[in-house]
Amino acid sequence: MKFKYVTMIAAVCSWSLLSAVPASAAEATKVNLITGPFGTGSYVLGNALEQLSKKYSKTVEISSSETPGLVFNARKMDKEADLKKLTMMSFTTGINYLTTEGIKPFKKKYPSAKLISNYNLGSVWLATFDPEIRTAQDLIGKTIALGRPPQILWTVEPEQIINTGWGLKGKINVERLGTKQAAQALLDGSVDAAIIGGYADPISGTFSPSPQTVELVGSGKTLYHIPWGQEAVQKVIDNGISIKTLTVPAGAVAGMDKPTEVFFDAIAWVAYPEMDEQSAYEVTKLIIDQVEGFKEYHALGKLMSKGSLAHGWKAEDIHPGALRAYQEAGLIP
Template sequence: MKKRNLIPIVASLVACLAVSQTAVAEELALFAGPFGTGSYALGNAIEQISKKADAGVNVVASESPGLVFNVRKLAKEPDLKTATFTPYTTGLGYLAVNGLKPFKKKHPPAKLIANYLLGSVWLATFDPEIKSIKDLAGKRVALGRPPQILWTVEPELILSKGWGLHDEITIERLGTKPAAQALLDGKVDAAIIGGYANVSSGEFKPSPQTAELMASGRTLYHIPWGKDAVQKTMDSGVGINHLSVPTGAVAGMDAPMNGFFDAIAWVAYPELPDETVYNLTKMIIDHVGEFKEYHALGKLMAPGTLAYGWKPENIHPGALKAYREAGLVK
């Protein structure tokens, strides 16, 4: 047989091999968050990375109404759990497992695959006389929308469980951008602000409405939650953790501030096979530096942040294997 006749045969074999390799890649559904959110953007990023990584998994991300909706959908359609992962937060987990609002029943705990953001929020004011949470008694405070875990539910839990002042403060649940505007308009005395942290580098990225307040030209005064109040809230079972917001993270912050973070993560239920989760997590570890190519928030992702704040027993066994191999979890 002449050599030139071998060329199409070899080419055909290579093509067949490529098709075979593509066929064995397991397809995983990701219920990302609403369009325009960090969860949606980074969900799209992990889909694109999976298409290039040849890691044995092919992620198909789709927009969803939100994280609470995702938990409810997986509960109603449990067969989806064998091939689906979802955005989640530790605070959301506390509410879901205990059957607290906005949930009407208890849900089994989900297991970590990887953090993609560490969210931290606190209250700010233009009033220099408001220096502590206790100074907010009798005043008006604007938070996010009622279902928002980080921007509404967890701050209310700290005001209640950490400070015991929830009933003495007028809470207005407006949404993140309207809360900032209400503060600018003088309609409230304090409003929720914050952003996202990279605990490995110390970098902090303010949220959009926080950046708008910073650009207003007015002096922002930051009201720390306080280490003791955060610890009391944690001791009650709420899934948050301590975080010191670094100096200069936001205009007017001239010293580190005791606060908290909620891990915003991709999780799965135990029904998702260990080997599948191992391949997915290893892909995230190996390609974590590429997320910044798809969204600015990806700059806050690093190997040291992927399992930060989670106990080994709360990490999916497949993910735990990948983290231990990479030396990221003991």
């Protein structure tokens, strides 16, 4: 009897000690992240976020996984509503606009996602080897190559600027080839201009050219850059697409002899409002605290800085938990 009594007391004490341990200290909240195809910046930086959470966070553990792409991510989250509670996804403001408006490739309207953190700011424009082509008007009657039809940054948004911003719909022959194929077409001389670009940190002014841009620069030919222009970009913004104006500094890319007015689309980790505020807060705080660590995983991580993490977003479009983390860090008023 005495042995049983002692055993019971020990059990009660053990239970009391465990119940006194805060849940966050006992077990980290597990948050899923669906990224993009293997080898892309979205995939690599998503994996980096997973590793950083395992190294430095006691409150949140992130598990990233590959997906076919960012359009797929929105469709998956829509079909599996329970995912929204503890799942983030790689996304862009451009895709978010298409989902909320029910525009191709989406067949219905989706609710708006909320920012957790930017991880890249993608920017594109047109370039040519023809010194006679320097403005939008010079492209009338010419052929240009863009990305594939579903690509938001490399095709959908540039076409919006051509059609709405420049008002040149039907006056320029547009071929939707793919980013690599567009560069090759320009090298072959089968098109007059092609889409190029890269990724920017607007805070430091640092710019990292995309692979096909590097290929064109390395061709030995003189590359001429055609700006979209602030007025044209603003017309598209006024039409509802959430892009922002961006000035790429002179010298950022070979042949860019003066600042070039283009646009950027925020490539970000987002979540739906169904994710609880504390989980979003912990993830965002981790990103803010460890932002310098991303450069150890991918060259694009060098473009991440505290000031760029919420750049271009209105407070109402940021997840409440993430907003709290940014405000605590003094990054948003």
